[in-house]
Amino acid sequence: MTGFIVRRVLTSILVVILTSIFVFVLFFKGLGDSPARNYCEKLGPGKCTAQKLDSIKQQMGFDKSVAYNYGVWAKGVFVGRDNVYVDGKLYKCPAPCLGISINTQNTVWSELKQKYPATITLAVGGASIYLVLGVLLGALAARWRGTAADRVLVGSTLIVSAIPFYLVALLAWIYLSLQLKIFPTTGYYPITQNPGKTISWMMLPWLVIGLTNCTSYARFTRGQMVETLNEDYIRTAMSKGVKTNRVLFKHALRAAIVPVITIFGLDFATLLAGTIFTERIFDIDGIGKWSLDALSTPIDLQVISAGVLVSSVLIVVANLLVDIFYSFLDPRVSVA
Amino acid sequence: MGISATELAEAPTGSHEQPEGKKLAGRSPTQIALQRLRKDKLAVVCGIIVLLMILAAVFAPVICNILNIYPTTATIPYDPSKVLHFGGASFGLPKQGPPEHGYWAAHPLGLAPGTAVDNLARLLYGLRTSLLVASIATIASILIGVVLGLIAGFSRGWLDRIIMFVTDLFLSFPFILGALAMAPILVAHFQHNLNTLARVQLFSLIFILVIFGWMGLTRLIRGQVLSLREREFVMAAQVMGVPTSRILFKELLPNLVAPIVVATSLSLPGYVTAEAGLSYLGIGLTGTPSLGQTINDAQSYWQQYPLYLWAPVITITVLVLALNLLGDSVRDAFDPRTRR
Numbered sequence: 101m102t103g104f105i106v107r108r109v110l111t112s113i114l115v116v117i118l119t120s121i122f123v124f125v126l127f128f129k130g131l132g133d134s135p136a137r138n139y140c141e142k143l144g145p146g147k148c149t150a151q152k153l154d155s156i157k158q159q160m161g162f163d164k165s166v167a168y169n170y171g172v173w174a175k176g177v178f179v180g181r182d183n184v185y186v187d188g189k190l191y192k193c194p195a196p197c198l199g200i201s202i203n204t205q206n207t208v209w210s211e212l213k214q215k216y217p218a219t220i221t222l223a224v225g226g227a228s229i230y231l232v233l234g235v236l237l238g239a240l241a242a243r244w245r246g247t248a249a250d251r252v253l254v255g256s257t258l259i260v261s262a263i264p265f266y267l268v269a270l271l272a273w274i275y276l277s278l279q280l281k282i283f284p285t286t287g288y289y290p291i292t293q294n295p296g297k298t299i300s301w302m303m304l305p306w307l308v309i310g311l312t313n314c315t316s317y318a319r320f321t322r323g324q325m326v327e328t329l330n331e332d333y334i335r336t337a338m339s340k341g342v343k344t345n346r347v348l349f350k351h352a353l354r355a356a357i358v359p360v361i362t363i364f365g366l367d368f369a370t371l372l373a374g375t376i377f378t379e380r381i382f383d384i385d386g387i388g389k390w391s392l393d394a395l396s397t398p399i400d401l402q403v404i405s406a407g408v409l410v411s412s413v414l415i416v417v418a419n420l421l422v423d424i425f426y427s428f429l430d431p432r433v434s435v436a
Numbered sequence: 437m438g439i440s441a442t443e444l445a446e447a448p449t450g451s452h453e454q455p456e457g458k459k460l461a462g463r464s465p466t467q468i469a470l471q472r473l474r475k476d477k478l479a480v481v482c483g484i485i486v487l488l489m490i491l492a493a494v495f496a497p498v499i500c501n502i503l504n505i506y507p508t509t510a511t512i513p514y515d516p517s518k519v520l521h522f523g524g525a526s527f528g529l530p531k532q533g534p535p536e537h538g539y540w541a542a543h544p545l546g547l548a549p550g551t552a553v554d555n556l557a558r559l560l561y562g563l564r565t566s567l568l569v570a571s572i573a574t575i576a577s578i579l580i581g582v583v584l585g586l587i588a589g590f591s592r593g594w595l596d597r598i599i600m601f602v603t604d605l606f607l608s609f610p611f612i613l614g615a616l617a618m619a620p621i622l623v624a625h626f627q628h629n630l631n632t633l634a635r636v637q638l639f640s641l642i643f644i645l646v647i648f649g650w651m652g653l654t655r656l657i658r659g660q661v662l663s664l665r666e667r668e669f670v671m672a673a674q675v676m677g678v679p680t681s682r683i684l685f686k687e688l689l690p691n692l693v694a695p696i697v698v699a700t701s702l703s704l705p706g707y708v709t710a711e712a713g714l715s716y717l718g719i720g721l722t723g724t725p726s727l728g729q730t731i732n733d734a735q736s737y738w739q740q741y742p743l744y745l746w747a748p749v750i751t752i753t754v755l756v757l758a759l760n761l762l763g764d765s766v767r768d769a770f771d772p773r774t775r776r
Binding site for chain 1 (some may be wrong): 582602605610612617618619623705716717719725735745753757760764
């Protein structure tokens with residue numbers, strides 16, 4: 101068991117290192133020239149001479165090799181850097197240093213800390229809705245397997261999960277919020293200041309995420325429950341005369357929910373990393389919108405690279421936690 | 437994107453059931469599945485819808501020529517007094533045709549505000565782009581997935597471990613972030629030549645979809661090969677000295693037709709959704725007509741010009757829904773046990 105966890109942690113660290121190298125090389129060498137050109141072109145038309153470009157390159161350290169630059173950058177993440185050169189000025193960038201945003205001139209880390217609460221609020225609310233609703237519907241469908249209600253649920257699952265999420269979100273926002281005004285303005289309002297306002301602003305995005313995702317959870321839970329209900333110990337409990345609902349929710353659900361939680365763990369990480377559509381459509385100031393906004397000219401490379409990196413680290417960590425959690429619940433996993 | 441874990445878990449392992457009826461000889465599992473598919477009414481309806489959309493996409497240039505409409509250039513010369521308002525109080529809406537001036541036979545879906553490009557032509561060409569991107573991405577990711585899965589499953593040992601590590605590496609990286617990372621780099625490279633940029637965007641979009649789309653099938657095929665390679669017919673071939681590449685492609689591959697067909701039918705709608713989604717966000721296609729891009733343009737006109745927004749929305753919804761339901765029927769046809 102310990103061996104499995106150690107091996108799994110080491111692999112995850114390797115994945116994170118590889119991802120960071122990939123992101124770094126992509127962003128700092130993938131551009132035809134180097135990021136220096138971006139900063140240089142900001143000076144205005146005609147002002148970016150070859151000489152100027154060279155001096156910016158030198159000041160930013162891009163005349164050195166990629167490996168050297170990666171070393172400087174990676175060290176900065178742990179101990180910080182006090183001579184980050186952006187746009188003709190020197191900045192201090194305390195650890196964890198992910199660079200300085202070109203557009204706002206703040207450290208990327210401080211912006212990241214500002215934007216994450218919105219994404220977390222969005223993800224936690226939406227995910228709670230679809231987890232609770234999905235498991236409940238799935239369990240009930242398994243209970244009444246074969247009836248009309250069950251068939252309606254399975255059928256609606258097929259249709260709901262087949263329609264692209266962003267279209268549902270877009271139409272919900274346009275018609276429920278803008279036209280019919282059933283829901284108030286959407287957006288993010290810090291939950292620490294006025295929880296009521298946060299909830300009312302977030303309600304529509306939460307519901308859209310919750311309702312569009314809950315069907316696949318219902319279907320998955322139903323499948324697991326159907327399997328569990330065929331087990332001998334369920335039959336034993338039933339024949340002992342334990343009430344059906346008690347058997348269903350106390351005995352069967354406990355066994356059936358483990359694989360559901362596993363998939364949930366991975367989904368939640370992806371949700372945290374990529375609520376881009378939701379944030380864009382409902383105008384929520386989170387990580388997704390932040391990364392998307394960074395694409396406007398001049399492209400804020402530091403912001404996008406940090407967004408990509410932090411999100412992938414999150415997913416790797418979630419993968420790791422789910423694997424470890426699962427290995428405790430099901431010892432067969434560690435053998436494989 | 438691609439196929440999810442839930443769908444993979446339900447993917448068939450090949451049909452072992454005997455066909456019903458009196459004639460027992462001469463039908464392969466694929467033929468049996470096709471016969472089941474023909475009996476499935478939902479599958480037939482979805483198949484017809486998909487076929488019609490494919491025809492519309494393939495013949496988009498012909499249809500547009502006949503109707504005399506163009507997907508990229510303004511159809512009517514700019515004449516503010518007679519035909520079009522650009523900007524201002526009338527929101528740049530055309531003076532003829534929908535939304536305010538009734539149905540207009542020359543342009544059934546109207547003209548786009550601001551640009552006066554025909555909406556029907558853009559829709560047909562958008563459908564063309566969607567299906568082109570999705571089918572190329574599907575073919576490429578299936579080739580990669582099958583080859584890597586076969587190699588990983590058959591070789592075991594270090595090669596298997598490397599391939600599975602790379603697979604997990606790509607699985608841990610959300611594809612939308614990959615697209616987000618690629619977009620600025622392409623724009624920075626080709627921003628001075630818009631024609632090249634459009635073409636490069638198309639290739640890079642397909643590239644991103646493939647790069648983040650092959651892993652599911654690799655895992656699935658590897659699992660299948662791991663069990664198949666222990667069977668007698670593979671051992672017999674090995675003992676007889678059949679070369680490994682021949683065993684892989686002549687002995688094992690025919691047994692993997694069912695999972696491959698199912699994976700194909702399930703990944704097509706995923707790619708259509710992904711293409712339109714990225715183009716909607718502005719990090720997919722910008723120079724090529726695309727349904728997602730039209731939705732992005734049209735969303736600010738939701739009140740003045742609903743048809744502009746609804747035409748691409750309905751087209752994508754119907755296409756993705758039909759492809760998804762068809763894919764589900766295909767899965768059920770290849771393995772009836774999945775529908776409990």
